[in-house]
Amino acid sequence: MQSDAIRLDGKIAIITGGAGGIGAATARLMAARGAHVAIADIALEAAQAVAAGLPGAMAVPLDLESEASIEAMMAQVAGHFGRIDxxxxxxxxxGPDIAQQDGDVEHMGTALWDRTYAVNVRGTMIACRAALPHLREVRGNIVNTVSNLALQGHLIQAAYSSSKAAIIQMTRSIAASHGGHGVRCNAVAPGMTLTPALRDAFPPALRAAVEAETLRDRLGEPEDIAEAVAFLASDAARNITGQLLVADGGCASHVPGIAQFRAFFGDNL
Structure with missing residues (x-):
C-alpha cells in the first residue's frame, strides 16, 4: 500500500526541461500523484504536448540562458497557480551536437564551456533564486538533476560533468542557507538513461560498454529517475536535505573494470 507521504496532492511543481526524457517522465509521475505541474522548456510545442495529457498542467516557455525568461517563467507559474511548492x-x-564538441579540456572551445555554465549552472542558480521566496512561504523544496559524471573523471564531457559538479555544491549551499526557513534542497544523479534522444543518437558500442558496468541487468529508464525525483520532492523525504541520491544502476559504486572481471570469471563468480 502506497504511503500517503509519497503523494503530492495539491502541490505545484515546476519541471524545467519537462518536454521530454526524464523531465516528461517526472511531470507525468508527479501529476499521477496529485501535483499540478508546470512544464517549462525552450521547446514550447513539445512542452504543450506533454501538458495536454495531464490534468491541470500548464506549459511555459523557458530559456535558461536568459535571466528575464527564467524570472518571467517563475512569475507566470506563481500567478497562475498562486503558489510554488x-x-x-x-x-x-x-544533445548530440553539444556532446560532439564537449571533449577534453585541451581541445575545449571557450564558447562551449561558457554556454554550458551559462545554462547549467547560472540558469539553475537564477531559477533557484527566483523560486526561493515562494518555496519559503510554503516550506517547499528543490530537486536538481545532476549526473554520475559529476563524481568521476571521464575522457569526454569535461564541461558538462564539471557544471553538474557545481550544481551538487549549489544544492548543499541552498540546503544549508535555507533549511532554517523550512526549504529542502537535494539532487539526483542519473547515469546513462534510456531517453528517446539517447536511443536514437548514442553509439551502440559505447552504450554496451556502459551497460556492462551497470550492476543491474539493464540501463535505467526515465521513469526510474522520475521515481527518485518524486520521492525527494514528497513529504516522505521530509528529513532529507543537502543530499545527493545517485540513481545510476550502481555504475559509480564499484571498482574500475568490473565488466572485465565478469568476463574473466564467467559463471564461477
Missing amino acids: ILHNNAALL
Missing part, C-alpha cells in the same frame, strides 16, 4: 531543475545543455 516544488522546483525540479532538470533542464541542461545536452
Whole structure:
C-alpha cells in the first residue's frame, strides 16, 4: 500500500526541461500523484504536448540562458497557480551536437564551456533564486538533476560533468542557507538513461560498454529517475536535505573494470 507521504496532492511543481526524457517522465509521475505541474522548456510545442495529457498542467516557455525568461517563467507559474511548492531543475545543455564538441579540456572551445555554465549552472542558480521566496512561504523544496559524471573523471564531457559538479555544491549551499526557513534542497544523479534522444543518437558500442558496468541487468529508464525525483520532492523525504541520491544502476559504486572481471570469471563468480 502506497504511503500517503509519497503523494503530492495539491502541490505545484515546476519541471524545467519537462518536454521530454526524464523531465516528461517526472511531470507525468508527479501529476499521477496529485501535483499540478508546470512544464517549462525552450521547446514550447513539445512542452504543450506533454501538458495536454495531464490534468491541470500548464506549459511555459523557458530559456535558461536568459535571466528575464527564467524570472518571467517563475512569475507566470506563481500567478497562475498562486503558489510554488516544488522546483525540479532538470533542464541542461545536452544533445548530440553539444556532446560532439564537449571533449577534453585541451581541445575545449571557450564558447562551449561558457554556454554550458551559462545554462547549467547560472540558469539553475537564477531559477533557484527566483523560486526561493515562494518555496519559503510554503516550506517547499528543490530537486536538481545532476549526473554520475559529476563524481568521476571521464575522457569526454569535461564541461558538462564539471557544471553538474557545481550544481551538487549549489544544492548543499541552498540546503544549508535555507533549511532554517523550512526549504529542502537535494539532487539526483542519473547515469546513462534510456531517453528517446539517447536511443536514437548514442553509439551502440559505447552504450554496451556502459551497460556492462551497470550492476543491474539493464540501463535505467526515465521513469526510474522520475521515481527518485518524486520521492525527494514528497513529504516522505521530509528529513532529507543537502543530499545527493545517485540513481545510476550502481555504475559509480564499484571498482574500475568490473565488466572485465565478469568476463574473466564467467559463471564461477
